[in-house]
Amino acid sequence: MHGWYETEVRVRYAETDQMGIVHHANYLIWFEVGRSGLCRQKGFSYQEMEEGDSLLVVADARVRYKSPAFYDDLLTIRTQVAEIRSRSIRFTYEVYRGSDNTLLADGETVHLVTDRSRKVKSLPQVFKDKLS
Amino acid sequence: MHGWYETEVRVRYAETDQMGIVHHANYLIWFEVGRSGLCRQKGFSYQEMEEGDSLLVVADARVRYKSPAFYDDLLTIRTQVAEIRSRSIRFTYEVYRGSDNTLLADGETVHLVTDRSRKVKSLPQVFKDKLS
């Protein structure tokens, strides 16, 4: 369960702000890109979870910013499943810049498993197996 | 039909980019804020249209940028229904900065009326009446 899965993103101009660095909200979007990549590398699309009526709703998010990212940087999002409980999953993340191998940020998100009507439910065994 | 409806937005820090001005994609989002404001001022929420299975899907969008917007600027989005056809609506927009009454951008969007399954349909008379 505790392996890191890597996904690359290149910083978009639209992600910068007037400080000349990437706006901090984008890291949550990159973490999500990392989760999508992790699912794909584990053999399924997160879309299949939603089609199977299991949504991963974010309950908690934390980002620690170490060093800024800049336009056109090529970044690696490292994602791992840190903990699976019956009704929630915790992911942890690290964002690295490839060119100088600098850790730019790390963080974590906690997700509740719900159905489409937003009721908390148990994670189906098939996805538990895939994510573990 | 050809009256202007005004909605105010204040420029967010996240909307700026490393040029020190608002990133150009945000004007499409502000146009949408203008459409929401127009609906509200005409006595309904666009949400009611979607709940009544009439979605306004964007088919065409155009923005002409005249002068940059800056962080913390207070802007007025002027929106009007330019044309209603049986299965489409065209809106036009102007974005002004209040402090110096400068026109920052204008543009237009064309929307197809569809149902949830993305099939083009006629705009229900009740919304035609409200928007006219």
Added chain:
Amino acid sequence: MHGWYETEVRVRYAETDQMGIVHHANYLIWFEVGRSGLCRQKGFSYQEMEEGDSLLVVADARVRYKSPAFYDDLLTIRTQVAEIRSRSIRFTYEVYRGSDNTLLADGETVHLVTDRSRKVKSLPQVFKDKLS
């Protein structure tokens, strides 16, 4: 120092995602809108801080999501200066929906004071006074 400052935002269509709720990254943007509002209510613009070569760079961010926000909801962002140190500031936030007075999320951000060359510096006394 520990008073809450309130700023209103109306949920934009672009802020929703395919779950039908507001995407979680937007809360960091709303927190920033709350900081801007707090500064304005305390008699200055955050822009003046940047022009005086004092940037508030985000070092840490945390959001706890309690209940989803929906398109067109009118929200109140409550912001307070939780702690001022010589080289950092901590803000805390609460996001409420006005119509049913529901707490949707709370969180905090920690900011380092830096100059334009990204060197950490002391917060100038004039802004310390204004923010306290």
Added chain:
Amino acid sequence: MHGWYETEVRVRYAETDQMGIVHHANYLIWFEVGRSGLCRQKGFSYQEMEEGDSLLVVADARVRYKSPAFYDDLLTIRTQVAEIRSRSIRFTYEVYRGSDNTLLADGETVHLVTDRSRKVKSLPQVFKDKLS
């Protein structure tokens, strides 16, 4: 000058809206990703243009939406330099989904060349050569 340059993007969850499709403003961001990719494939980074005091400020943007993009779709952004004038550049774009080779959107943007103080200037010959 009239060759197409291709850049891939995978649709992010944050780019969807409550219609279940990609929000239309993201196509302008993808066009920009396409421009960055075109520059990189022509042997330079757009960042170098800015460092050489030549900014490409968007003056006009147009998008025609043909078919929706969905979460996790792998897209190809095709970009070409359509016209270079002394003080402006026009790019055209096509967005395709790879899996079914569907054209999702096309469009164009016109950019003025300015210096950092936002004064229009001539495009330096070195970049004219690279872009042609």
